[in-house]
Each structure stands twice: as C-alpha cells, then as structure tokens.
Amino acid sequence: MSGCGMGDGKGCGCGGGNAGKNDGRNVKHTYRDAGVDIDLEADGVKALVNMLTFRRKGSFEMCSDLGHFAGLVEFGDYALALAVDGVGTKMLVADIMKDWSTLGIDCIAMNVNDLYVMNIEPIAFVDYVATEGVEVDKMKQIGIGLNEGARLSNMNLVGGETATLKGIVNGLDLAGTCLGIQKKDKIITGASIKKGDVIIGVPSTGIHSNGLTLARKIVEDCASFDTKMPWGKTLGQELLTPTRIYSEVLKVTAECDVHGMCHITGGGLRNLTRLGKHGFDITDPITPQPIYQWLQTAGKVDEHEMYRTFNMGMGYVFVVAPADADKVLKIVPDAKVVGSIREEEGIWLRGKEFH
Numbered sequence: 001m002s003g004c005g006m007g008d009g010k011g012c013g014c015g016g017g018n019a020g021k022n023d024g025r026n027v028k029h030t031y032r033d034a035g036v037d038i039d040l041e042a043d044g045v046k047a048l049v050n051m052l053t054f055r056r057k058g059s060f061e062m063c064s065d066l067g068h069f070a071g072l073v074e075f076g077d078y079a080l081a082l083a084v085d086g087v088g089t090k091m092l093v094a095d096i097m098k099d100w101s102t103l104g105i106d107c108i109a110m111n112v113n114d115l116y117v118m119n120i121e122p123i124a125f126v127d128y129v130a131t132e133g134v135e136v137d138k139m140k141q142i143g144i145g146l147n148e149g150a151r152l153s154n155m156n157l158v159g160g161e162t163a164t165l166k167g168i169v170n171g172l173d174l175a176g177t178c179l180g181i182q183k184k185d186k187i188i189t190g191a192s193i194k195k196g197d198v199i200i201g202v203p204s205t206g207i208h209s210n211g212l213t214l215a216r217k218i219v220e221d222c223a224s225f226d227t228k229m230p231w232g233k234t235l236g237q238e239l240l241t242p243t244r245i246y247s248e249v250l251k252v253t254a255e256c257d258v259h260g261m262c263h264i265t266g267g268g269l270r271n272l273t274r275l276g277k278h279g280f281d282i283t284d285p286i287t288p289q290p291i292y293q294w295l296q297t298a299g300k301v302d303e304h305e306m307y308r309t310f311n312m313g314m315g316y317v318f319v320v321a322p323a324d325a326d327k328v329l330k331i332v333p334d335a336k337v338v339g340s341i342r343e344e345e346g347i348w349l350r351g352k353e354f355h
Contacts, residue, residue, distance in 0.1 A: 027221060029299035031309045034217040068189065068274060069114040069263060070180065079184050081120045085110040086175030089212045093239045095171060096225050100138050102242040103174055104145025105152070106209045109243035110265070111178035112153045113316065116249040117261040119188040120180035122153050127160035127176040130169045134162065142174060145242070152245045188253065190260035190275030190319070193341055197259055198325045201286045201338040204315030208243040210266040211310040215239055218299035231290055238291045246316045248332055256327045260319035264311040269347050269354055272317070279342035282349050286338060288313035307349060314338065 031037075055062055063079055064072035070083040087106045094100045104127075112122040127146060129139070139162075150157045160176070207215055216239070219225055225236030233241075252258060260275045272280045288306075292313065296306050306312060318328055319341065329335055339348075347354040 027300065029214060029218050029221070029301050030305055031211065031214045034214040036213045063184075069117045070120065072118075072187070075181070077183055078181055079120075079187060081115055081118065081180040081182070082177060083111045083114040083180070084175065084177045085114065086173065088209055089216060090209050090239065091172060091174065093212065093216060093225065093236060097236040097240060099240060100141040100145070102145050102148075102240060104142050104147065105149040105242035105245070106145070107174050107176045108146060108149030108153060108155070108178070109245045110209050111176055112149075112155065112180075113243075113246055113263045113265075115178060115180040116246050116316075117188075117263050118182070119186055119250070119253045119258070119261070120182040121250060122155045122178050122180045124156045124158045124179040125150060125176055126158060127174065129160070129162045129172065129174055130165050131162070131172040132164070132166045132169050134164060135172075138172065146176075149245065153247055186253075188258055188261060190262075190278070192259040193275060193278050193319050194259070195279070195341050195343050196322060197319050197341040198322050198337055199280060199282065199339040199341065200318040200320060200325060200328050200332075200335050201314040202246060202316040202318070202332055202335045203244075203286055204264070204289075204311045204313055205244045206241040206289050206291055207239055208265070208311055208315060212239065214299070214301075214309055215295055218295050218301075222298040229290070229294065235291075235294075244315055249316070252318065252328055252331050255331065256324040257321040258318055258324070258328075259321065262317040262319075264315050264317065266309075268306075268308045268310055268312065269349065270308060272347055275319070277345045279344045280339065280347045281342040282339040282347070282354075283351070284336075284338050285312065285349065286314040286336060304354070307354065 059074070061074045062071065063074045070081040072079040072081050085107070087103050090106060091103065094103055107127065108125060111125065115122050129142065146157060219235050219239070223235055225234065227235050229235065229238065249261065262272050262275055264271050269282065292306065292310060295301060296303070318335070320328055325337060342348070
C-alpha cells in the first residue's frame with residue numbers, strides 16, 4: 001500500500017491542512033507507541049495460562065486446550081463452548097461521537113465469531129457493563145446494539161450485569177460472554193488442514209474492534225474524528241462501523257469440507273497460528289478498505305505493522321479442500337481465494353515470510 005489514495009489530500013488529514021498537528025503527522029506510528037505491546041500481551045497471557053492447571057473432577061470435564069478461540073466442556077455427545085470478549089477502546093470513539101448504538105453489535109460479534117471458527121452455534125449471551133456512573137440514554141443505545149447483534153446471530157440474550165465502579169472505571173466498558181453448542185464430531189479445530197488446501201478470505205466491514213488504540217492515535221495526531229473522507233463517512237463514523245457477524249459460516253460447514261477457520265482479530269495474520277503448525281501462504285490478499293490506506297499513509301505505519309495490528313480487510317478465513325472452494329464462494333459471494341497451505345510451517349504474505 002502506498003500513497004494517500006485521497007485525491008488532492010483535501011480533508012484527508014494527511015495533507016497541508018490541520019495546522020498545529022504537523023508534529024503528529026511526522027511521527028512514524030506503531031501500536032506499541034500508541035500504548036499496546038502485542039508481544040508483551042502474549043507473554044502476559046502465557047504467564048496467566050501457565051497458572052491455570054486445575055481441572056474439574058467428575059462429569060462435564062474440559063475437553064479442549066487453552067489457547068484456541070473458545071473453551072470447550074464435555075456435555076455428552078455434545079460440547080459446550082464459552083467465549084468472552086469486549087468492545088475495547090472503540091468505546092472511546094463512541095464517547096467522542098456521542099453514538100453508542102452499534103457497540104452491542106461489536107460486543108456480540110467479537111464473541112460469536114470466536115465460536116463460528118470451531119463450527120459452534122452460539123445460543124446464549126450475557127453482557128457486562130462497568131461504568132463510573134449510569135447514563136440512561138447510553139444504556140438504551142447499548143441495548144439497541146445488543147439486541148441487533150443477537151438477531152443477526154440468532155442467539156438468546158439471557159441476562160447480564162451492570163456495575164458502577166467510580167474510581168476504577170473512567171467512562172464505560174462493555175464486554176460479554178457467549179455460550180455455544182455443537183456435536184463433538186462436528187467441531188473444527190484445524191487439525192485436518194493439509195498441504196494443498198485452499199485459503200478463502202471473507203471481507204471485514206473495516207477495523208472491527210481491534211487496533212483502535214493505534215487508529216485513534218493516528219486520527220488524533222493527523223486529523224479529527226469529524227474529518228469527512230472522500231467515500232462519505234467521517235473518520236469517527238468509519239471507526240464505529242460495527243464488526244461483521246459471520247453467521248453464514250454454519251451453512252458453509254454444513255455443505256462443505258472445511259478443515260479450519262480463523263477469525264482475524266488483534267494480532268492480524270498471526271491469528272492463523274491458532275489453527276496449528278501449518279504453512280499459510282497468502283498470495284492474493286483481499287484489498288483493504290480505504291480507511292486502512294489512510295491510516296497507513298497519515299500515520300506513516302509500516303505495512304508489516306498494519307498486518308499485525310489490523311484485519312486489513314479480511315475478517316474471517318476458511319481453509320477447505322480444493323474441491324469445495326467453489327461451493328464456499330457460492331455461499332459467501334464476497335469471499336475470495338487468497339492463498340493455499342504450503343508444506344513449510346509459518347505465514348507468508350505475497351511471497352515473504354511474516355514474522
């Protein structure tokens with residue numbers, strides 16, 4: 001990706017306007033400098049997980065290793081699945097824009113998409129709102145989004161919790177936990193992926209709910225949230241575009257031989273390693289939406305940093321047998337073949353190994 005892609009630069013926030021923000025525009029932005037160290041987070045998670053050694057005795061034992069997209073519990077011929085996630089610093093963009101109506105979609109999407117990758121159907125959801133002080137209109141808007149997310153994923157909203165934590169929380173945080181179910185013999189983990197399999201990418205709706213700390217920093221340094229872009233949205237509206245819910249996955253897995261799936265979230269392409277020690281060769285990636293080109297150019301962000309921070313236009317991945325590729329593309333019309341599985345372990349992007 002190169003160039004601003006915004007024509008003459010008017011209103012793009014990386015041209016000659018916005019006097020007084022030149023220092024920010026001349027900075028080479030990284031996720032770490034914006035406040036999020038992916039490598040440190042990985043070390044922290046590893047330290048935490050290493051302490052989680054206790055396993056329940058008796059029935060309903062755990063039947064999955066920690067580290068996949070969701071945790072599984074024995075339930076007879078079925079497995080119950082649990083996933084937990086939140087909206088993150090996208091909440092801060094909503095506060096700036098005074099629009100919290102789609103955040104519930106994000107909260108549910110980040111959870112149900114983590115179940116879909118294992119071919120697990122989400123059936124129930126509980127939300128958790130932590131706030132410094134309850135605001136009725138804000139809570140109503142969050143409820144609108146949660147309800148729409150539940151509709152899009154055909155899932156029950158069975159309860160939740162609101163906690164007023166003044167002194168601990170500054171503003172509002174939204175998270176939730178999702179329950180799913182699937183027959184054990186239909187769960188997909190990536191174990192059946194083999195050389196020659198086709199990798200199919202499905203477009204995202206933009207930034208989704210990951211990498212917002214870096215995106216916000218670039219907007220604050222190089223433009224403003226009300227800067228209108230050539231494609232019609234302001235930067236604030238673009239960053240608030242709700243996360244896509246990939247509910248069509250269950251139809252794909254019912255009709256096709258799917259060997260593995262991945263939800264591209266924080267860490268970008270590195271999420272593929274959660275499917276096991278395979279060789280993921282991305283030769284023809286999905287073209288990122290214009291917002292990514294603007295962020296990269298305005299923030300002077302390296303392409304590698306972009307692909308390890310954001311989904312870069314590809315929010316979901318199927319790994320399928322070659323004979324089933326056309327079936328997947330028929331069910332998900334906006335998907336495309338982006339690569340294949342190679343023999344060498346690792347990730348490759350346009351022929352270069354991605355570390």
